[in-house]
Amino acid sequence: xxxxxxxxxxxxxxxxxxxxxxxxxxxxxxxxxxxxxxxxxxxxxxxxxxxxxxxxxxxxxxxxxxxxxxxxxxxxxxxxxxxxxxxxxxxxxxxxxxxxxxxxxxxxxxxxxxxxxxxxxxxxxxxxxxxxxxxxxxxxxxxxxxxxxxxxxxxxxxxxxxxxxxxxxxxxxxxxxxxxxxxxxxxxxxxxxxxxxxxxxxxxxxxxxxxxxxxxxxxxxxxxxxxxxxxxxxxxxxxxxxxxxxxxxxxxxxxxxxxxxxxxxxxxxxxxxxxxxxxxxxxxxxxxxxxxxxxxxxxxxxxxxxxxxxxxxxxxxxxxxxxxxxxxxxxxxxxxxxxxxxxxxxxxxxxxxxxxxxxxxxxxxxxxxxxxxxxxxxxxxxxxxxxxxxxxxxxxxxxxxxxxxxxxxxxxxxxxxxxxxxxxxxxxxxxxxxxxxxxxxxxxxxxxxxxxxxxxxxxxxxxxxxxxxxxxxxxxxxxxxxxxxxxxxxxxxxxxxxxxxxxxxxxxxxxxxxxxxxxxxxxxxxxxxxxxxxxxxxxxxxxxxxxxxxxxxxxxxxxxxxxxxxxxxxxxxxxxxxxxxxxxxxxxxxxxxxxxxxxxxxxxxxxxx
Amino acid sequence: xxxxxxxxxxxxxxxxxxxxxxxxxxxxxxxxxxxxxxxxxxxxxxxxxxxxxxxxxxxxxxxxxxxxxxxxxxxxxxxxxxxxxxxxxxxxxxxxxxxxxxxxxxxxxxxxxxxxxxxxxxxxxxxxxxxxxxxxxxxxxxxxxxxxxxxxxxxxxxxxxxxxxxxxxxxxxxxxxxxxxxxxxxxxxxxxxxxxxxxxxxxxxxxxxxxxxxxxxxxxxxxxxxxxxxxxxxxxxxxxxxxxxxxxxxxxxxxxxxxxxxxx
Numbered sequence: 001x002x003x004x005x006x007x008x009x010x011x012x013x014x015x016x017x018x019x020x021x022x023x024x025x026x027x028x029x030x031x032x033x034x035x036x037x038x039x040x041x042x043x044x045x046x047x048x049x050x051x052x053x054x055x056x057x058x059x060x061x062x063x064x065x066x067x068x069x070x071x072x073x074x075x076x077x078x079x080x081x082x083x084x085x086x087x088x089x090x091x092x093x094x095x096x097x098x099x100x101x102x103x104x105x106x107x108x109x110x111x112x113x114x115x116x117x118x119x120x121x122x123x124x125x126x127x128x129x130x131x132x133x134x135x136x137x138x139x140x141x142x143x144x145x146x147x148x149x150x151x152x153x154x155x156x157x158x159x160x161x162x163x164x165x166x167x168x169x170x171x172x173x174x175x176x177x178x179x180x181x182x183x184x185x186x187x188x189x190x191x192x193x194x195x196x197x198x199x200x201x202x203x204x205x206x207x208x209x210x211x212x213x214x215x216x217x218x219x220x221x222x223x224x225x226x227x228x229x230x231x232x233x234x235x236x237x238x239x240x241x242x243x244x245x246x247x248x249x250x251x252x253x254x255x256x257x258x259x260x261x262x263x264x265x266x267x268x269x270x271x272x273x274x275x276x277x278x279x280x281x282x283x284x285x286x287x288x289x290x291x292x293x294x295x296x297x298x299x300x301x302x303x304x305x306x307x308x309x310x311x312x313x314x315x316x317x318x319x320x321x322x323x324x325x326x327x328x329x330x331x332x333x334x335x336x337x338x339x340x341x342x343x344x345x346x347x348x349x350x351x352x353x354x355x356x357x358x359x360x361x362x363x364x365x366x367x368x369x370x371x372x373x374x375x376x377x378x379x380x381x382x383x384x385x386x387x388x389x390x391x392x393x394x395x396x397x398x399x400x401x402x403x404x405x406x407x408x409x410x411x412x413x414x415x416x417x418x419x420x421x422x423x424x425x426x427x428x429x430x431x432x433x434x435x436x437x438x439x440x441x442x443x444x445x446x447x448x449x450x451x452x453x454x455x456x457x458x459x460x461x462x463x464x465x466x467x468x469x470x471x472x473x474x475x476x477x478x479x480x481x482x483x484x485x486x487x488x489x490x491x492x493x494x495x496x497x498x499x500x501x502x503x504x505x506x507x508x509x510x511x512x513x514x515x516x517x518x519x520x521x522x523x524x525x526x527x528x529x530x531x532x533x534x535x536x537x538x539x540x541x542x543x544x545x546x547x548x549x550x551x552x553x554x555x556x557x558x559x560x561x562x563x564x565x566x567x568x569x570x571x572x573x574x575x576x577x578x579x580x581x582x583x584x585x586x587x588x589x590x591x592x593x594x595x596x597x598x599x600x601x602x603x604x605x606x607x608x609x
Numbered sequence: 610x611x612x613x614x615x616x617x618x619x620x621x622x623x624x625x626x627x628x629x630x631x632x633x634x635x636x637x638x639x640x641x642x643x644x645x646x647x648x649x650x651x652x653x654x655x656x657x658x659x660x661x662x663x664x665x666x667x668x669x670x671x672x673x674x675x676x677x678x679x680x681x682x683x684x685x686x687x688x689x690x691x692x693x694x695x696x697x698x699x700x701x702x703x704x705x706x707x708x709x710x711x712x713x714x715x716x717x718x719x720x721x722x723x724x725x726x727x728x729x730x731x732x733x734x735x736x737x738x739x740x741x742x743x744x745x746x747x748x749x750x751x752x753x754x755x756x757x758x759x760x761x762x763x764x765x766x767x768x769x770x771x772x773x774x775x776x777x778x779x780x781x782x783x784x785x786x787x788x789x790x791x792x793x794x795x796x797x798x799x800x801x802x803x804x805x806x807x808x809x810x811x812x813x814x815x816x817x818x819x820x821x822x823x824x825x826x827x828x829x830x831x832x833x834x835x836x837x838x839x840x841x842x843x844x845x846x847x848x849x850x851x852x853x854x855x856x857x858x859x860x861x862x863x864x865x866x867x868x869x870x871x872x873x
Binding site: 275278279281283286288295297301302303305306308313315371372 | 764794832
């Protein structure tokens with residue numbers, strides 16, 4: 001009798017586990033092992049953790065939907081990025097591309113076919129099996145389906161205008177074939193994979209009973225969270241508008257630590273909606289949040305409480321955020337109007353641009369405007385990119401041995417200006433053109449941005465020391481953007497966002513690029529240098545070998561920084577972050593990945609000590 | 610200079626009495642209940658706040674904050690209330706701050722009030738949050754109301770602050786509360802962008818020409834002490850030896866550091 005009762009009890013428990021999706025009975029053979037604490041790996045500085053607890057963070061905007069495919073905003077993808085995964089991903093420490101839902105891939109000799117071998121035995125968060133059908137569905141029926149409104153289709157498009165062909169070989173093998181070799185296509189395979197079994201019913205192509213475009217409005221905020229399915233570490237459990245989103249651990253997540261403990265470590269993740277960043281910081285100080293992103297200017301006010309409240313203000317003065325900050329020199333000034341001939345000729349002279357580069361006192365900018373929390377910039381490619389030319393090789397350490405540095409030097413700036421005939425011809429202390437007209441250049445940035453205004457003032461001050469007159473005129477942001485795109489500005493101080501993939505800057509640096517704002521006329525008449533840059537951009541995407549691509553992009557960066565100088569780079573703010581010391585592994589937060597889920601990546605390796 | 614006579618006897622007896630309390634096995638409530646050295650009592654109280662907040666009612670805490678027989682017990686209650694008050698509405702918090710409650714209760718409302726005050730918005734065209742907060746920091750109904758507004762003012766202004774400006778404002782300001790709050794933020798600069806040595810911070814905490822400057826020294830020094838290898842016993846011994854001497858802010862730095870050790 002006792003034995004019968006025990007057997008029945010065991011069956012009941014097993015049934016309950018199955019009914020409520022309690023996860024894998026044993027670790028899948030194809031699980032992704034995260035080598036926490038292992039020397040020689042990107043996770044050498046991380047610790048093995050323990051499961052449990054609810055992690056609290058904040059955001060200033062609610063999601064707009066749960067539909068990752070049609071999302072245009074980070075307020076949505078901050079959540080969908082935690083619910084879903086792609087075939088590949090970027091390592092949250094090194095930023096290098098690595099396997100995710102695909103455990104490996106092979107590239108054909110001609111570089112036109114990539115065969116992805118999927119991890120086997122994995123399940124969606126609702127317990128349904130993950131197979132190649134989900135990959136085919138995601139690409140052929142969603143991303144490449146013109147009925148679906150998705151930005152992802154743009155990044156899948158090949159240079160010749162065609163799209164990759166995605167085919168199923170077997171239940172765990174998918175092939176991606178392109179018409180031309182296109183290296184970034186591998187990055188594009190980081191696009192999230194969606195569950196066919198849960199979403200096919202909304203796609204007209206697969207279910208003619210629904211109108212065309214139905215998918216575009218599915219998985220909205222009114223969807224019962226129990227219908228949301230993913231492969232990522234967390235799944236939405238509940239949503240209270242203007243209050244919070246609660247996410248629970250995905251019982252079928254396939255990341256495990258090297259002790260065989262399934263990740264993520266946190267049971268739940270709660271994101272509070274707050275009205276602004278000030279409130280977020282206040283809640284952090286009150287202990288209501290476990291971690292938060294901060295700006296360099298927040299450092300002092302937190303430092304005074306750091307020890308007493310047992311949190312860490314993570315300041316890495318040598319690690320900049322993604323993006324670029326620069327002075328744009330308009331080489332088309334007056335071209336359309338038939339004016340500004342002197343300026344245009346001057347701006348098109350390389351040595352003038354080099355002189356300006358020598359006048360950017362980066363250390364003064366770092367010390368006085370950023371309190372030391374900024375990094376000098378010289379390259380168009382973000383410091384964090386594995387292709388950054390300051391590295392020794394693809395994904396390698398940053399040594400800056402090949403960096404192109406225009407040191408702050410009044411003498412060098414003066415010598416270059418002298419050399420191009422820009423000298424003081426009337427003894428008034430200001431340099432003049434050859435026709436005797438004074439060189440007087442307007443430098444703009446957006447009014448109210450105190451950091452950029454400060455940069456303009458410092459550069460104008462240093463220029464005055466060598467007799468070059470720069471007039472700083474702050475303007476409102478829309479006016480500034482109009483000046484940029486209409487080629488009516490002279491010198492403009494602004495910035496661009498960045499990422500790990502250099503080709504994503506092609507629309508800026510290619511002579512025909514839509515954001516090649518300092519020399520739009522190059523689209524019809526590129527210089528030899530611009531032709532070289534275009535050729536390097538083409539070459540960079542035409543090899544699937546990242547090491548070869550690194551050498552190509554190194555030459556590209558050095559060419560732009562040393563010879564082109566269409567943009568003179570200034571400094572990039574350092575990465576700053578704050579977290580309570582009870583959060584293990586938060587110490588390896590970086591601009592790439594933070595516990596609060598920056599850039600759609602999350603440190604699912606964080607835990608409560 | 611040597612201690613002589615009765616004074617020496619009192620100190621020795623105090624040390625013996627206190628060491629018997631803080632010795633191995635003494636719990637925080639015992640320490641908090643002993644006021645021989647107020648800073649040690651208060652440190653224990655600070656360390657008790659979390660557990661009191663979790664186990665006692667608001668009414669009991671309010672009674673203890675007012676009537677607790679030692680500074681340690683009153684501190685424990687006040688800081689526990691500050692944790693519980695986080696769930697109160699803005700109107701409730703402001704009513705406490707502006708009202709006639711005991712200062713220990715009003716003090717508990719300062720932290721939550723800063724959150725509300727820093728988030729104030731207005732549709733009025735010429736509304737400036739910093740002006741609004743400064744006005745309250747000068748003219749608020751109670752010291753605690755003014756202090757909450759002063760803290761909020763400096764929080765909202767943080768991005769434009771420089772150490773040199775704060776050093777002036779910690780001495781001369783439109784209200785004592787603004788000078789105090791300036792000192793609190795200044796401490797953070799001394800720990801980051803404008804670092805000072807421990808010796809400099811000790812001197813500032815003792816000899817700073819204003820309360821604001823001494824508070825800057827106190828907070829920054831406490832941070833260095835917490836990060837040091839010094840133990841609770843080290844801090845207790847120091848507090849015993851400087852009891853009633855140096856400055857309140859210098860003793861306060863050791864109090865904060867000791868509280869940290871008690872919490873571990």
